[in-house]
Amino acid sequence: MKILVLGVGNILFGDEGIGVHLSNFLKLNYRFSGENKVDFVDGGTLATMLIPLITSYDKVLILDCVSVNNAAIGEVYYFDFDNVPNVITWAGSAHEVEMLQTLRLTAISGDLPPVKIIGIIPE
Incomplete structure (x- = not known):
């Protein structure tokens, strides 16, 4: 099974790029073994350009x-x-709206693999 860990965000905006930083941290500090192939990708703010990548995996x-009203900074x-x-x-x-639209568009086409999201509240 091919699993994609996709870090999304703009690292130029500080903690708004936390998804990219977390993806890179996991890639550099952890090894995954077994039957599954795990790839770590910096998706930046590419949004719809990521569709071919996303659809090439079994899970994402x-x-x-x-954003969550009244949430504390750093909540996951x-x-x-x-x-x-x-x-x-x-x-x-801007990137978050585009990523949501990208996932919805891919789902409408019937090509979206199962997607889980880890969302972090930025400062």
Whole structure:
């Protein structure tokens, strides 16, 4: 099974790039063995340009910042793309809106693999 760990964000905006930094940290500091092949990719703010990459994997884990009213800086949320909790929005920056649209577009085409998201509240 091919698993994609996709870090999303703009590292030029500090903690808004936390998904990319976390993906790179995991890639450099951990090794994954077994039957599954795990790839770590800096998706930056490429959004729709990532569709061919996303669809080439069996499962996807997206690391990104999210917005949640009254949440504390640094809080972490884990959820399925198919079941995003009502308290979570992806409206804090341009890339987040584009990534959400990218996932929805890919889902409409029927090519979206199972997607899990780890969302972190930025400062």
